[in-house]
Amino acid sequence: MADFETPELQEYSVVPKLEKGTMAGSAPFIAKPQFQEPLGYPGELVDNWEEKVITKMDDLRGKYRGFQVFLDSCVKCGACTDKCHYYLGTKDPKNMPVARQDLLRKVYRRYSTFAGKFFGALGIPGFVGAADLNKEVLDDWYSYFHQCSQCRRCSVYCPYGIDTAEISMAAREIMATVGVGQKYCNQIIAKAQTIGNNLGLPQPALLDTLEGLEEEVEEDTGVAVKFPLDQKGCDILLITPSADFFAEPHVDGLMGYAKVFHESGISWTMSSSASEAANFGMFIGSYETMRTLSLRIREAALELGVKRIIFGECGHAWRVAYSFLNTLAGPWDFLDQNYPIPQHICEFTNDMIEKDELKFDKSANDHMTLTFHDSCNVARGSRMGDKPGGQMDIPRAVIKAVCNNYVDMPNDTIGEATFCCGGGGGLLTDDLMELRVKGAQPRMEAYKSTVDNSGVTNLVAICAICKSQFTKVLPYYGFGMTDILSLHQLVSDAIILTGSEDDTSEDSDTNESE
Amino acid sequence: MSASVVYALAFYLASAIFIIGVVRKIVQYAKIPAPLKIPTMPAPTTQAGVVVRMFTEVVLFNSLFKSNKWIWIFGWMFHFALLLAVFRHLRYVIPADSFLMPLIGHEIVQAFGKYAGFAMLAGLGGLFARRIFVDRVRYISSPSDYAMLLLIMGIAGTGLMMSFVEHTDIVMLKEFMLGLLIFNIQPLPSDTNLLVHLGLVIALMIIFPISKLLHAPGVFFSPTRNQVDNARTKRHLAPWAAELEADRKAGE
Ligand code: HEM
Numbered sequence A: 001m002a003d004f005e006t007p008e009l010q011e012y013s014v015v016p017k018l019e020k021g022t023m024a025g026s027a028p029f030i031a032k033p034q035f036q037e038p039l040g041y042p043g044e045l046v047d048n049w050e051e052k053v054i055t056k057m058d059d060l061r062g063k064y065r066g067f068q069v070f071l072d073s074c075v076k077c078g079a080c081t082d083k084c085h086y087y088l089g090t091k092d093p094k095n096m097p098v099a100r101q102d103l104l105r106k107v108y109r110r111y112s113t114f115a116g117k118f119f120g121a122l123g124i125p126g127f128v129g130a131a132d133l134n135k136e137v138l139d140d141w142y143s144y145f146h147q148c149s150q151c152r153r154c155s156v157y158c159p160y161g162i163d164t165a166e167i168s169m170a171a172r173e174i175m176a177t178v179g180v181g182q183k184y185c186n187q188i189i190a191k192a193q194t195i196g197n198n199l200g201l202p203q204p205a206l207l208d209t210l211e212g213l214e215e216e217v218e219e220d221t222g223v224a225v226k227f228p229l230d231q232k233g234c235d236i237l238l239i240t241p242s243a244d245f246f247a248e249p250h251v252d253g254l255m256g257y258a259k260v261f262h263e264s265g266i267s268w269t270m271s272s273s274a275s276e277a278a279n280f281g282m283f284i285g286s287y288e289t290m291r292t293l294s295l296r297i298r299e300a301a302l303e304l305g306v307k308r309i310i311f312g313e314c315g316h317a318w319r320v321a322y323s324f325l326n327t328l329a330g331p332w333d334f335l336d337q338n339y340p341i342p343q344h345i346c347e348f349t350n351d352m353i354e355k356d357e358l359k360f361d362k363s364a365n366d367h368m369t370l371t372f373h374d375s376c377n378v379a380r381g382s383r384m385g386d387k388p389g390g391q392m393d394i395p396r397a398v399i400k401a402v403c404n405n406y407v408d409m410p411n412d413t414i415g416e417a418t419f420c421c422g423g424g425g426g427l428l429t430d431d432l433m434e435l436r437v438k439g440a441q442p443r444m445e446a447y448k449s450t451v452d453n454s455g456v457t458n459l460v461a462i463c464a465i466c467k468s469q470f471t472k473v474l475p476y477y478g479f480g481m482t483d484i485l486s487l488h489q490l491v492s493d494a495i496i497l498t499g500s501e502d503d504t505s506e507d508s509d510t511n512e513s514e
Numbered sequence B: 001m002s003a004s005v006v007y008a009l010a011f012y013l014a015s016a017i018f019i020i021g022v023v024r025k026i027v028q029y030a031k032i033p034a035p036l037k038i039p040t041m042p043a044p045t046t047q048a049g050v051v052v053r054m055f056t057e058v059v060l061f062n063s064l065f066k067s068n069k070w071i072w073i074f075g076w077m078f079h080f081a082l083l084l085a086v087f088r089h090l091r092y093v094i095p096a097d098s099f100l101m102p103l104i105g106h107e108i109v110q111a112f113g114k115y116a117g118f119a120m121l122a123g124l125g126g127l128f129a130r131r132i133f134v135d136r137v138r139y140i141s142s143p144s145d146y147a148m149l150l151l152i153m154g155i156a157g158t159g160l161m162m163s164f165v166e167h168t169d170i171v172m173l174k175e176f177m178l179g180l181l182i183f184n185i186q187p188l189p190s191d192t193n194l195l196v197h198l199g200l201v202i203a204l205m206i207i208f209p210i211s212k213l214l215h216a217p218g219v220f221f222s223p224t225r226n227q228v229d230n231a232r233t234k235r236h237l238a239p240w241a242a243e244l245e246a247d248r249k250a251g252e
């Protein structure tokens, strides 16, 4: 399949011995000037880049408390060393979270701390973990800060909560500032900013796709479920990742949301100018870009005159939405304050289920046994509902309301301990295929153990990146690419639409038979 | 110059570096804004919850416990022995008539404090062994990481020597310490053990604000641990981020 070996799946808890340099050659394509300049970055590596790197690092240290505290506080205890899926999958020591941080920390130590300057002057900066900045170090940064999916698993286990994701974001921003940006992310950001979504789908194409979906659902169920776009005066604005418009299994999820909205009777619309939940500004560490992208949502909400904003299934988008949207594009005083702003589609569906407003035929999903992959950004970067941990409980509650066979993966691989799919954080690009396959190993091992022990047949996710990544990597590990499902696809398959052929009076209380 | 004068001056210098250095760092941390809500979730939804979370981190090393039982047991032993030892040492610098004396002089503190040195050495030894034997930890260790452990082991070791093998002249030492507080340099006992012990303590104070020992103030400022999970209900805006909002359309 490719010029690297797919790791063999083992017991999921094995921590490998170090193998230096196994991933030294891994790096995504560097952004050409045409993808750098629209974001305000220099087209290529600037002349006095060493100096600029330090200046930018100082700037970020003054803007982000976390960055400064994390740079100072690591005691090299080693607690995080075996927590990163990229380390577990590649064995490359520079993929241990602390080692990844140290790539940057050693430069900080060298130029911005007394200890580094002192021992640097003596010619032994390495004594205190400091090192000179040179092209080799910069290349290492480019390689290894693009081997971090910003999943935050390390931050759960560090005694000071040191979050390597924050360091990676800062490093990527520093690199872009001196002219070394990443092509995949920057290209996508430009499209989202100019056209409205990451795929560059203009309004006519979207309308066309949505009409197709309407026809498909009507053919299937006999009910005219609408997929409204740019309609003014609706209650709800749905912001969903653009992959939901056409990719498999994402689009089946979109059909699920539409059916739930239809049954709820609440009017809703999507927006072509804000037809993207994803916000790659987070991946490149740029507050400004993240903010610009978020403001599109504010503008769309104002223009369409909606009362509520709901996000579709997307992990990092939900982190940006839940944790940052109020900061970046708030205050949301013009929306209905009786509902969470923004709300997750799973929260919405769960509310409908709790109010008993949806009818399901759970047996529609009886041919499968399901397990749920907690997406890292949802599990460790956000919440759903009003209790801590709702982000784990609510999706599971929805799944259990629409299917009969559900089993969790091992405890140390779900919830706050969840393993990344291997493709998050702006790494979902073909030029990083080896990394993506190897980084998926811990998740694949956990999945395999439920397949082997509990007869699980499918993996459910609520993240566009996870879904695309699993579609690609499952076959490397001997699973079917269609094992991965959208959560709302299950909802879609089980829901009984009012007025459909399945909606008979005997059937209508199936959801109470549990 | 006599050893007493050298040590007295070194103590003043080290104290100045320690206090000024740590205060400067704390002020720096406090001043830098945390522009985004980044608590590691699930996180407490109230300030009281954050206090509980911080307490479990600082007192129980909760995250470390989840992470690695070996580091946890060694690290926890070392830190709590250190705390006890520091507590016990207060009697050398607190006048006998101080209201704190009954507490510090209490048998339990003194007895546990006396043996805490062994727990400290055991904990440090465990951590040191991990640095040598666990390949991942060896890879991330710099010479200074080993040196710092050796330094503290040296302090604990010489301290234990004085407790159990070769007592120093405590009365004289106490007079020296109390003298320092009122800038009146008294003679210091001259046994090597004590001089090494105090020399290493002085070194530790000096490196504290310029090394990873900053984890002690740092942990309280870590946004992933000290933030409340309330982003949807309360708008969180850093001053530099607020400045960006000048471009918002008027009337919005
Ligand atoms: C708020 C107070 C403090 C907290 C919460 C704290 C917490 C921790 C934790 C969780 C670790 C990692 C586990 C370990 O290796 O032990 C650690 C390491 C360490 N701490 Fe502290 N600490 C505090 C104060 C101090 C102080 C005052 C010192 C002064 C000597 C100190 C010295 C060290 C050293 C040397 C290490 C590294 C051990 C190694 O090399 O493995 N800590 N601390």
Ligand code: SF4
Pocket: A083, A084, A085, A086, A095, A096, A097, A100, A147, A148, A149, A150, A151, A152, A153, A154, A155, A163, A164, A165, A168, A420
């Ligand atoms: S954030 Fe995730 S990918 Fe990055 S170092 Fe930590 S565990 Fe690894």
Ligand code: SF4
Pocket: A073, A074, A075, A076, A077, A078, A079, A080, A081, A097, A098, A157, A158, A159, A160, A161, A162
């Ligand atoms: S767990 Fe935290 S303190 Fe320990 S080595 Fe990793 S980043 Fe450093």
